[in-house]
Amino acid sequence: MDLFRTSLLAANLVAAAIAPAWAGATTLTTAHGPVEIVRTPETVLTFDIGTLDTLDALEVAVAGVPDPILLPTLAHLQESGLPKIGTLFEPDFEQVFALHPDLIIIGARSAGQMDPLSKIAPTVDLTLPLDDLENAVVTQTRELSALFGKEEKGAELTAHLQDSLQTLRALVEGKGRALIVLTNGPKISAYGRGSRFGWIHDSLGVAPAIEDLEVSTHGEAVSFEFLHETNPDWLIVLDRGAAIGADSQSAQATLDNELVASTTAMQKGQVIYLNAADVYVATTGIRSFQRTVDQFLTAFGG
Template identity: 30%
Template sequence: MDFKKFYLMLAMAVMLVLGACGNGEETAEEGAETDEAGAEESSQETIAYENKFEMGPARGEEGDTTEVNETIELPKNSDKVAVYDLGVASTFKALGIEENIIGLPKGDNNASLSEVNEEFASDEYANLGGLKPDEFETLAELQPEVIMIHGRQSNTQTIDEMKAAAPDAEIVFVAADNNNYFQDIMDMTTFLGEMYGVQDKAEELVADMQTKIDVVNSTVTEADKDMLFIQTNGGDLSFHGEGGRYGFLYNDLGFTSAGEQSEGETTDNHGNQVSFEFIAETDPGVMLVMDRGAAVSEGEATPVDVVKNDVTAGVDAVENDNIIQLNPQSWYLNSGGYLSGMAQLEEIEAGMAEME
């Protein structure tokens, strides 16, 4: 017998057996790792969110709105959230969970961010463009797990673009309703507290906001002055009354509108166009003035003195300088969140403290 050839064949056989065993063990390990990863993914804890809103037709088009009413499961503690509602972005910040935001619509040169949201100007947060987005490449690059939208994005065109860019993301409407404004802000604060395990902080914030609402309501009620909310936009004047975009001023804070409205009438979302004669006729005891133009364009701001002229000279609010100038970013672009809502309350409180 050729023992040399025999031992060579035996050695090769042993190597084949060992190799097969090794591959089997490696395959088993890989399978175990895959199973473990799958189990971990499937066991990710979620929280239910009631997603209710009206989805309008594509921007610039006419058509019926679609009622969206669904319950969506959102991943708890998600660190891949795109927030298109700048008010809600301020709620993340108030809760100390802003690092979970990966992108938001800052606008050109961060023009959309109010003072309470200035932290988001950092390059740590991607810029998703304008509040009415027209590009979605950045969103596609980020691949968020959750997209939080406002009324400005709740149309078929924008939502379809978002779905195409981030097909695995859950898209939820988070804007505060004008008719339930502060309660919606507090409810969202509570929800995010539960989503990120900071319930104690959320409870503290909600209690502080309710206290501030009560204080401002008391101050407004004691002053007992009819109020006129005027929005300026270049040379145009608009009036915001009861039941409109800023209905919470009357419902929650106790103001009485100086502008006459028929029963059930509400002012337009951008206000009803009025004249200086209208201001003179209504003769408000206090005026709130907000410059929308300063918030949405790079043009020069309209000075609050625009409401002071020969026509309005005899108006109580003008004579006594009972005019509160509102921050347009907080009131128009970043409204509906915790810090922006508190900023609104503090502006009213400070202004009313100076009333004569």
């Protein structure tokens, strides 16, 4: 039967069998437009860690996992004996084919694999826009929960996230300006509105310390002098090395500098070292997003 009904993807998505569509067809919002799925998939693979986080939160089983997953809270899947289906970037096509999936999910890092994976099984790109992260994550969680008959769990997860965000936005108001920095060994990049991590300002309500940062996937390379001159009230830190398991200089070591130490953020102890994998690897997962919000709630006194 046809798993999908969509004019946009009909040329690429081939169904495995022919049978009547079930009554509760579900529409998924994808990077290529809406896709209607007309039956519940039974053998699911995802190369997107944010989606894997959400599926696991919804208690939806997958038939295989990427290797490495990089998200410590999903270590149970890494160690479960499930088949390894490739990396976040490069599928193991033979293994994917051998598992006979009836739905493959890609996103972000794996988005470029749409065409080859679509030749194996119906494939959807669930890459989410980051400019309205709350709405994107809530919508995707609700759609996936409907697809797999987990509506009650989905409603619980999304309600908790939305309540937490409402509380956080009230807490951060008037609490000062923040600068988001990513360390990569000894290197430092800063991020502002509209950037990869700009949702921290836009969705969480944290005021930016500077408005004219370069909008770039990799941020704007900055110096210790820049941090000193910007003098943020809050410093929000991501450690790329920690996120990807690299043996590199830690963010704490990189920022152990007299110029940085003199900033208001350091002087007041207002430095938030975010769980790097949650933000860098699994930004759009319902639980990873919730954990990030919880970190901010703790830091701002919630």
